[in-house]
Amino acid sequence: MGIFGALQSAVSGLKAQSHAMENISGNIANSQTIGYKRIDTSFVDMIPDAPVKQQIAGAVSSYSRSMNTLRGDIQNADTETYMALNGNGFFVTEKADGSGGTFYTRRGDFDIDRNGYLVNGAGYRLTGLGMNNGVVTGSVAEAVKIDNSFLPAKRSTTINYQLNLPQSPKTASYVSTTPGSELLKPWSYSGDVMGTPIAPxxxxxxPQPTTIPAYGYGNIVDPNALASTLSIPDGHQLTIDIQGTTRTYTFGPVAPQVPTAPPVTIASMLADIEGRLQLATGGNERVGIKDGRVFVQLDAGSTDTLTFGGTAAPLLGLSTVQSAILPAAYTSANxxxxxxxxxxxxxxxxxxxxxxxxxxxxxxxxxxxxxxxxxxxxxxxxxxxxxxxxxxxxxxxxxxxxxxxxxxxxxxxxxxxxxxxxxxxxxxxxxxxxxxxxxxxxxxNAATGALAKVSAANSELFVKESISGGGITVYSQTGEPVNVQMRWAKVSDEAGIATWSLFYASDSAPGATDAWTKMADYTFDQGVLSNITGNGSGVTVSGKERLTITDLSVNGRSFGSITVDHGLKGMTQFADNSGMATTTQLKQDGYGAGEFISVGISDEGQVIASYTNGETRAVAQIITASFSNPNALKRGDGGAYTATTESGEAIINQSGEGIVGSSTEASNTDISEEFTKLIVTQQAYSANTKIVTAADEMLQEALNMIR
Structure with missing residues (x-):
């Protein structure tokens, strides 16, 4: 080949370096293009067939090498529908003009166009799987379209309600020094109480005596003391006159006198007088000691008069006499x-x-x-x-x-x-x-009675004897909101078994008849819920977890059947110093109609529409595609790729893994690296031109040999 071979190799080098320069130029030009994947240049030597000892360096050929697997930096974006892929894979798109075909891209600057589709800056529509009520319903990827119509109202059907009730509720009626003051008192609710309250x-x-007989009290004495301590001289007398008949008793040491000498006690001395008196009258008169004092009383039922006399009477303290009392004058005091x-x-x-x-x-x-x-x-x-x-x-x-x-x-x-x-x-x-x-x-047995409803007249009393259980807004079929206020009243607490009643405000309008209606009674055993009992036929109880109110009515408006769900172990009654109920969960599943306001991308790769009523709805599940050889994808305009035989078929992922909302992926072009390659390429190109010049001069010298 010789000089001509060298010339041809230099020309191939110029072509290869020109190709590399073109790729470098394109990379630098797209350094700010969202999701752009740079193209590097690879060189291959081209060796003609020749004996080993006659082989030459050969010419060069160049080819493009894609960098599709090299991720660019993830950058935050203000637009909620922008997204990036933090990992491998591509968004699955189609052309916005509807011309068909499936295209794959890393360019995630999607925004809503006038038709409601999510279209990126290169004009490709995002595709995904349709969703309904948070569940993927589609099986074939379709262009994601945002419906900006009103979100219809949804009637509330379930209230999730969990809380801890205090062991001792500090109601407005609670007094720490008064046992039972923290409890509801149904018997106080005139006109509302059910059953018959009973205070034992x-x-x-x-049998009572036909007459309280006359009686008299004397001095305070010790019944066991010697009679001689009374200092009644021998020969002194005590006369007891009963209805005009007088009996005389003479005191002395010799019978038949009343004995006073030792060892005779005062008790035995008076017993001696009693025996003589009863023998004389044939009755049951009493002479002795009562309440520590000398005491004389006529026979029970006797209406006779009684008087005392003799010199011994003052020594015994017998002077004043209570006359007989007839039944008409009986009192507990006499x-x-x-x-x-x-x-x-x-x-x-x-x-x-x-x-x-x-x-x-x-x-x-x-x-x-x-x-x-x-x-x-x-x-x-x-x-x-x-x-x-x-x-x-x-x-x-x-x-x-x-x-x-x-x-x-x-x-x-x-x-x-x-x-x-x-x-x-x-x-x-x-x-x-x-x-x-x-x-x-x-x-x-005592009975408190019970309350199924509390009238407006007793509402103030009820509020004083109960504690707040929180309030929540529920919605009708048309989205009409109403606030449901709940209150708890403790009705009993015996031996660790406590019972509470849950009420809701059924009518707060002026002139209302029933202000509060009971839902159910809750029984707690050592602080743990053991039973729920519904209030009448309008409430159905399911174990210890939930109850259903057949027709919840508030302020005259019916909201249909609503279930109050407490969940497992959601209701407890443990000591709380505040004395108030501590709500851990209170939410419901209804909402009013809402107007569409925005759309965003969730961490799960779902397209989420937001509405003015605070609700959000998952519109679609974004899918991604990966390839066995992503660098073999065929490039198209706008950062779009199509599958080739070398890349393999797309592998679809529906999990949304790696999707980052409100972000974009920058170009993976490194400017400094590209400039370095630019210098090398320029020098290589220049060197190849020198080869062409040198080869040309050598040819000129060869031609000059025949002149």
């Missing part, structure tokens, strides 16, 4: 306690149980008894009133919350009445031998 009241009429009851009440017991708290009383009509452990001794030596006042005071102080307002009274009309006004929660039982004697043995 147990009474009984026991009725001697020991005259009451069948067989009397002395040394008998009275047991009063209120809501699990039992008080035991031992009645002592002589002042001589000793009570055992856990038993309260009650002095019954005085009047019924005095005895009952002691029992009443003890019940109020130690009988528990249900007995805090207890009253214990007796009168001739009602007999003994043990009443628990205001106690509608604690059951009462009365037992014991004294209860039998006084005819008050029995039990009565």
């Amino acid at each position: 009241k147990i009474s009984g009429m026991s 009725m001697p306690a020991d005259l009451m009851g069948t067989g009397g009440i002395h040394n008998k017991t009275l047991d009063v149980t209120v809501g699990g708290v039992t008080r035991k009383y031992l009645l002592d009509a002589t002042g001589t008894l000793t009570a055992g452990s856990g038993v309260v001794k009650v002095d019954a030596t005085g009047s019924m009133k005095e005895m009952l006042d002691v029992i009443q005071a003890d019940l109020r102080a130690y009988g528990g919350a249900g007995a805090s307002g207890a009253t214990v009274n007796w009168d001739t009309t009602n007999g003994l009445v043990i009443d628990f006004p205001g106690n509608y929660r604690s059951d009462v039982a009365i037992a014991g031998t004294a209860a039998t004697a006084l005819n008050v043995v029995g039990s009565q």
Whole structure:
């Protein structure tokens, strides 16, 4: 080949470097083109066939080498529909003019055109799979089109409601020192309460004397002291006059005188007088010690008069006498306690149980008894009133919350009445031998009544006895909004089992009849929800998770069936110092009609439309395509590529993986690198021109040889 071969090789070098220069020029020109993929130039030597020892360096050929797998920088963009691919793959597009064909691109500057399609800056429409209610419904990729029509209203069907109720609600009626003040009191709601509220009241009429006989009290004495300590001289007398008949008793050491010498005690001395008096009258008069004092009383039922005389009377303190009292004048204050009851009440017991708290009383009509452990001794030596006042005071102080307002009274009309006004929660039982004697043995269960609705007249009271459970706006079929306010009222709390009632504001309009309506009762066992009971036929309960209101009506407007869903373990009742309900979830699934305002791209690669009602809708799932050999794709205008045999078929990905919204991918051209290649290419081109010049001169010299 010789000089001509050298000349041809130099020319091929010029062509190859020109090709490289063209690629460098194109790369630099597109350094700001979105998603542009640069093209590098590769060189291949071309060796003619020749013996080994005669082989030459040969000419050169160039070819383009795509850099499709080299990602450009991801840049933020203000346009929400712009997107980039953070990884391999291509957006799947079609021509905006509808001419057909599938094109792949990394250019993600998509925006909405006048027809609602997402079109990039090169005029290619984005394709994806259609979606409905968040679920992919399409199977064939279609051009993504944004529908800017109104989003229709959706009726609310479910309220997701989860919260913790405080163990002790601090309502407006709550008083820390008053047990039960935190509870709802249904019996106070006149006209609204259902059932029959019962505050236990147990009474009984026991036999009473036909007459309270005359009696008199003397000095306070020690029954076990010697009679001689009374300093009654021998020969002194005590006269007891009964209805004009006088009995005289002379004191001295010798019978038949009343003995006073040691070892005679005061008690035995008075017993001696009692025996003589009963023998004389044939009755059952009493002479002895009562309430620590010398005491004389005529036979029960006697209306006779009683007077004392003699020199011994003042020494015994016997002077004033209570005359006989007829039934018409009986009062608890003048009725001697020991005259009451069948067989009397002395040394008998009275047991009063209120809501699990039992008080035991031992009645002592002589002042001589000793009570055992856990038993309260009650002095019954005085009047019924005095005895009952002691029992009443003890019940109020130690009988528990249900007995805090207890009253214990007796009168001739009602007999003994043990009443628990205001106690509608604690059951009462009365037992014991004294209860039998006084005819008050029995039990009565308390009943609070219940509330299914709260009238407007009682609304203020209800708000004071309940705590807020939050409020939420629900929507009708036409998108009409209404605020549903909820309140919780604790209705019982016994032995770790607490019951709450959930109410909602059913009518707040002026002149409304029912202001609040109960949804259901919730029972908590040690703070954990154990049961839900619906309020009547309008509420259906599903386990411990949800309830359905057949027809939710607020302010006269019906919103149809709505389910209140608490989820698993969504309702609890644990101690909270605030005393208020703590809502952890409160949302519903309805909304009003909304106008389209914008569209954006989610992290999952979904096209999301936003509306003025705050709702968003996934319009389409963007798909991407990858290839076994992406550098073998055929380039087209606008950064678009088509598949070739060498690239392989497109592998479609529907996951949206790697899609970044509000971003674009910059060109992967590196200006500094391109300028470096430019210098090298320029020098190589220049060197090849020198070869051409040198070869030309050599040819000239060869031609000059024949001159």
